[in-house]
Amino acid sequence: MSMDSEREKILWQLCSQGDIDAREELIVSYRPLVFWIAGKIHVNDTELKQDIIQEGMLALINAVDKFEPDREFKFSTYAYHKIHGQIINMLERSEKKAPLPMPDEWLQVVDDSEELERSDNDWLDAAEAISKLEGKEAEIVSALFFEGKKPKDVAREKKLDVSHVYRLRRTAIAKIRMWLGLEGALS
DSSP states (O other): OOSOHHHHHHHHHHHHTTOHHHHHHHHHHHHHHHHHHHHHSOOSOHHHHHHHHHHHHHHHHHHHHHOOGGGOOOHHHHHHHHHHHHHHHHHHHHHHHSOOOOOGGGGOOOOTTSOOOOOHHHHHHHHHHHHTOOHHHHHHHIIIIISOOOHHHHHHHHTOOHHHHHHHHHHHHHHHHHHTTOTTSOO
């Protein structure tokens, strides 16, 4: 931010008195923080990147509206946590809506009288593919799928950013699908 601290102090005072122009100037001056945070979150999807920036801007506006300058915290620190947290929450929400890839035959609709047939070989192949994972990918898959932990809990335990946990999970699933010969299905 290129604004000097005296100018910022005046703007916060005016903003707390309801001055819309001061509020707008604060939002615009801290907008680069949103782009910097969004740039740190690696996604290949252009639409998702735009959604991340929009979510970050909403968080910035909310942070400006709720900031209490009297508490003598730096706004940039406060805003960083608000923006980053809201973006991660948005990513978690969108991730929960995305289906987990699995073999087509496991998705068959059956009536109660029928039993879903899965060949033992499918299960063995999947187990073997999962066992090929190494390092962090193996730890993440184990924690998420076998221990039933939530991504944010795994991130906290492993001291990782939750977006990194999602990335490791996606990479691991892509590898498993490739090893199972499913790289073209359900991407």
